Amino acid sequence: MSSTTEYEAVIGLETHVQLRTRSKMWCGCANEFGAPPNTNVCPVCLGLPGVLPVANEEALRLTVLAGLLLNCEIPARARFDRKNYFYPDMPKNYQITQYDQPSAVRGWVDFEFEGAIQRVRITRAHLEEDVGKSMHFAQTSGVDFNRAGVPLLEIVSEPDITSADMAYAYLNALKDILVFGGISDCDMEKGMVRCDVNVSVRPRGTSQLGAKIEIKNMNSFSGVRRALEYEIQRQVSVLKSGGQLVQSTRRWDDQTGVTEEMRTKEYAHDYRYFPDPDLMAFVPSEQWVNDVRKCVVELPLARKQRFMRDYKLPAGDAQVFVDDVPLGDYFELVARHTPNPKGAANWVINNMRALMVQTGKALKDIRFKPEAIGELVALVDQGKISSKSAQEVFAEMFLTGESPSAIVDRKGLVQVSDTAAVEAFCDQAIAANPGPVADFKAGKAAALNFLKGQVMKLSRGRANPALVGEILEKKLKG
Numbered sequence: 001m002s003s004t005t006e007y008e009a010v011i012g013l014e015t016h017v018q019l020r021t022r023s024k025m026w027c028g029c030a031n032e033f034g035a036p037p038n039t040n041v042c043p044v045c046l047g048l049p050g051v052l053p054v055a056n057e058e059a060l061r062l063t064v065l066a067g068l069l070l071n072c073e074i075p076a077r078a079r080f081d082r083k084n085y086f087y088p089d090m091p092k093n094y095q096i097t098q099y100d101q102p103s104a105v106r107g108w109v110d111f112e113f114e115g116a117i118q119r120v121r122i123t124r125a126h127l128e129e130d131v132g133k134s135m136h137f138a139q140t141s142g143v144d145f146n147r148a149g150v151p152l153l154e155i156v157s158e159p160d161i162t163s164a165d166m167a168y169a170y171l172n173a174l175k176d177i178l179v180f181g182g183i184s185d186c187d188m189e190k191g192m193v194r195c196d197v198n199v200s201v202r203p204r205g206t207s208q209l210g211a212k213i214e215i216k217n218m219n220s221f222s223g224v225r226r227a228l229e230y231e232i233q234r235q236v237s238v239l240k241s242g243g244q245l246v247q248s249t250r251r252w253d254d255q256t257g258v259t260e261e262m263r264t265k266e267y268a269h270d271y272r273y274f275p276d277p278d279l280m281a282f283v284p285s286e287q288w289v290n291d292v293r294k295c296v297v298e299l300p301l302a303r304k305q306r307f308m309r310d311y312k313l314p315a316g317d318a319q320v321f322v323d324d325v326p327l328g329d330y331f332e333l334v335a336r337h338t339p340n341p342k343g344a345a346n347w348v349i350n351n352m353r354a355l356m357v358q359t360g361k362a363l364k365d366i367r368f369k370p371e372a373i374g375e376l377v378a379l380v381d382q383g384k385i386s387s388k389s390a391q392e393v394f395a396e397m398f399l400t401g402e403s404p405s406a407i408v409d410r411k412g413l414v415q416v417s418d419t420a421a422v423e424a425f426c427d428q429a430i431a432a433n434p435g436p437v438a439d440f441k442a443g444k445a446a447a448l449n450f451l452k453g454q455v456m457k458l459s460r461g462r463a464n465p466a467l468v469g470e471i472l473e474k475k476l477k478g
């Protein structure tokens with residue numbers, strides 16, 4: 001690991017995300033995963049001659065929304081260009097993309113990493129189209145064009161990332177934002193997110209960038225992390241042994257865990273970009289952009305910070321309400337009805353969630369009202385019922401929807417805090433357990449807990465535990 005103290009990595013990521021639209025980018029074919037090969041195709045996405053693309057407005061809207069969620073500026077004018085290259089799964093021999101006039105520029109993503117908030121700047125986010133998928137069989141190869149023309153958002157980061165772990169944290173934060181905002185389902189299993197990585201290393205403390213190595217087309221975040229760990233070590237050992245690195249593109253092999261060279265790097269001019277003559281520039285009105293702006297949701301990190309600040313919740317609880325947004329929204333309804341939101345969060349997270357899993361119930365099936373949890377918290381906080389009884393009350397209200405006070409009354413669960421009554425239970429326990437009493441008097445402090453337990457049992461869990469401890473000790477020491 002000494003290499004990582006002498007050298008530092010400089011990492012930028014290009015993340016491709018399929019947008020959540022019903023139809024493809026330039027035609028009406030379904031944007032749908034898993035259909036039989038070449039069933040969601042038409043002359044437009046097959047690249048047949050004489051057809052004209054028509055831009056999918058929902059894809060344009062999601063692109064601008066993603067830009068806003070990533071704190072980007074939205075340029076007044078964006079344009080589509082042709083990126084020319086040959087690939088068997090791309091029937092037009094060019095890909096429509098946004099080259100020098102993208103839909104979103106200069107933003108950032110904030111995320112938690114190693115106990116602090118990190119910021120990675122976003123260079124740009126642009127809209128393009130996905131390509132088909134080559135399939136290789138024993139004797140033949142085939143191409144499935146169902147994916148060709150699916151709207152694809154490419155999010156390019158600045159080289160602000162300094163380690164494989166940080167890249168992993170950034171990608172997860174980015175994914176959370178895009179899922180929160182309804183931009184993409186980001187289903188990795190279905191190939192909805194793919195990454196290209198640019199990574200170079202340089203002696204720590206220097207500012208000149210080393211030769212940039214690109215690793216193409218990775219489809220899992222853990223793969224990105226492993227590829228970066230491998231590639232950083234590889235580059236460092238080349239430099240340390242006096243070798244030279246050249247700008248190139250490599251492929252990550254997830255099976256063997258190594259990267260291998262594909263080609264030395266192509267440059268932008270190799271693609272002969274030019275404006276697509278079939279497509280108008282995209283010049284959204286201010287009103288249109290403002291309407292999109294109304295769909296900007298609270299981001300995961302902001303939500304977590306708000307829950308910690310406003311409800312005084314620990315980070316773990318707040319994270320639960322970020323990961324499960326409907327549960328968090330429900331908790332916010334509960335929190336309106338209690339001065340002790342942490343107490344309410346415990347019921348929602350520990351008891352309610354567990355019972356929902358056990359019974360297969362959804363939030364809409366919950367029979368009690370949110371304020372009932374506030375009422376239960378108050379009963380405990382005011383010492384009216386023991387926390388043990390509260391467990392019973394919760395299970396009952398989950399089952400019947402009855403209010404906590406009604407259950408407490410019906411089952412006679414009011415906590416006994418009357419000194420005389422508790423003393424009577426204590427006397428009974430002492431009389432019935434001479435052995436433990438003798439143990440305690442001989443100095444075995446643990447015997448007291450046993451006796452406390454006996455008192456709670458005698459009182460059917462209703463005796464005030466603090467009072468029980470107090471009275472027992474007084475009686476045994478006296």
Ligand SMILES: [Zn+2]
Nearest residue numbers: 027029042045
């Ligand atoms: Zn089509």
